[in-house]
Amino acid sequence: MTTKPKIFIDGESGTTGLQIYSRLNQRDDIELVSIEASKRKDATERAKLINAVDVVILCLPDDAAREAVSLVSNTTVKILDASTAHRTAEGWVYGFPELNPGQREKIASAQFVSNPGCYPTGFLACIRPLIAKGILKADFPITVNAVSGYSGGGKNLIQKYDSFHEQQAGGESLYPYGIYGLQFGHKHVKEMHYFSGLASPPLFVPSVGDFEQGMLVQVPLPLGILDNPPSGEVIYEAIANYYQSEKFVQVVPLGEPTLLRDGTFLDAKAMNDTNFVQVFVFANDATKEALLVARLDNLGKGASGAAVQNLNIMLGFSEELGL
Numbered sequence: 032m033t034t035k036p037k038i039f040i041d042g043e044s045g046t047t048g049l050q051i052y053s054r055l056n057q058r059d060d061i062e063l064v065s066i067e068a069s070k071r072k073d074a075t076e077r078a079k080l081i082n083a084v085d086v087v088i089l090c091l092p093d094d095a096a097r098e099a100v101s102l103v104s105n106t107t108v109k110i111l112d113a114s115t116a117h118r119t120a121e122g123w124v125y126g127f128p129e130l131n132p133g134q135r136e137k138i139a140s141a142q143f144v145s146n147p148g149c150y151p152t153g154f155l156a157c158i159r160p161l162i163a164k165g166i167l168k169a170d171f172p173i174t175v176n177a178v179s180g181y182s183g184g185g186k187n188l189i190q191k192y193d194s195f196h197e198q199q200a201g202g203e204s205l206y207p208y209g210i211y212g213l214q215f216g217h218k219h220v221k222e223m224h225y226f227s228g229l230a231s232p233p234l235f236v237p238s239v240g241d242f243e244q245g246m247l248v249q250v251p252l253p254l255g256i257l258d259n260p261p262s263g264e265v266i267y268e269a270i271a272n273y274y275q276s277e278k279f280v281q282v283v284p285l286g287e288p289t290l291l292r293d294g295t296f297l298d299a300k301a302m303n304d305t306n307f308v309q310v311f312v313f314a315n316d317a318t319k320e321a322l323l324v325a326r327l328d329n330l331g332k333g334a335s336g337a338a339v340q341n342l343n344i345m346l347g348f349s350e351e352l353g354l
């Protein structure tokens with residue numbers, strides 16, 4: 032009988048950890064190992080488990096994730112970090128299998144894998160094919176506007192919204208929508224810049240809406256600044272070809288009307304509870320404007336679904352198991 036790989040989720044009771052747990056706990060091809068709740072922040076107890084399993088999934092704030100990595104003494108244990116701490120760090124592989132040819136092979140053989148941020152997953156899914164294929168040059172000025180459900184802010188933001196909902200007592204939302212990060216330099220910009228291949232960091236404005244889960248990431252392309260702008264069809268074909276063999280990145284056919292609610296709104300929640308990121312291209316060749324949009328579940332392909340996909344790759348399992 033072959034032994035099942037042992038998995039420890041450090042931060043199992045947090046927002047991301049719970050979602051990973053729920054995707055893994057029905058599986059009989061792995062063994063989930065848990066820490067006693069009262070000892071979940073005890074470094075000695077965590078170190079024992081971290082060094083006794085095959086893969087540790089870190090679902091912790093950045094500092095606690097760095098601490099967990101410092102506790103690793105077993106050179107055979109693999110670490111998958113869902114936090115921002117190691118996304119551009121040396122010695123770590125970026126856990127976005129669809130990003131570049133050969134990326135999933137790197138994930139499969141790595142000891143240290145970082146799970147991408149939710150916003151960067153949407154952004155990179157849109158822009159990476161255009162830079163990689165030379166449809167846009169690396170110096171094209173890029174801005175990103177995105178909206179996330181409030182679970183993107185973890186337990187703290189969920190608690191805040193729970194209390195808003197109590198105060199509004201069924202009435203109109205107290206905080207329906209707000210932009211943030213207005214000092215710029217959001218913690219995700221570094222990985223957006225690094226893995227896109229852009230010459231300069233994109234200007235990123237995130238926002239949060241009064242819904243728990245779901246995300247839209249918008250990348251406007253003011254093509255009129257170019258002498259010979261690519262058409263919408265060229266942009267669409269480049270992105271669609273890039274992901275043609277990928278299951279979890281869906282490039283929606285150009286001008287697909289049925290995906291807009293009432294023909295008008297693109298709904299942020301439509302990918303919830305899935306591991307898909309959808310990429311849309313909207314374009315007007317006459318006005319030389321285009322807009323790329325990614326739609327994903329911040330807790331799906333944006334966090335926990337992506338973590339399970341990476342775990343499967345790291346264990347040499349079929350990538351789609353449990354997703």
Ligand SMILES: NC(=O)C1=CN([C@@H]2O[C@H](COP(=O)(O)OP(=O)(O)OC[C@H]3O[C@@H](n4cnc5c(N)ncnc54)[C@H](OP(=O)(O)O)[C@@H]3O)[C@@H](O)[C@H]2O)C=CC1
Nearest residue numbers: 042044045046047071072090091095114182183185186334
């Ligand atoms: N929410 C999202 O959409 C996404 C989150 N992420 C990242 O995943 C990580 C986890 O985020 P999220 O689940 O949202 O956050 P939560 O705040 O919901 O959960 C964090 C968990 O870590 C535990 N924890 C905190 N400090 C320690 C410690 N020193 N030792 C052990 N456990 C500790 C907390 O326990 P306690 O509550 O008891 O303090 C809590 O269970 C973060 O780095 C986040 O940025 C990544 C992508 C998307």
Ligand SMILES: CC(=O)N[C@@H](CCC(=O)OP(=O)(O)O)C(=O)O
Nearest residue numbers: 113114115148149179183184239
């Ligand atoms: C709505 C909200 O607050 N979202 C979070 C991003 C969540 C996330 O992806 O965090 P990691 O980079 O640690 O993975 C934020 O903007 O900080």
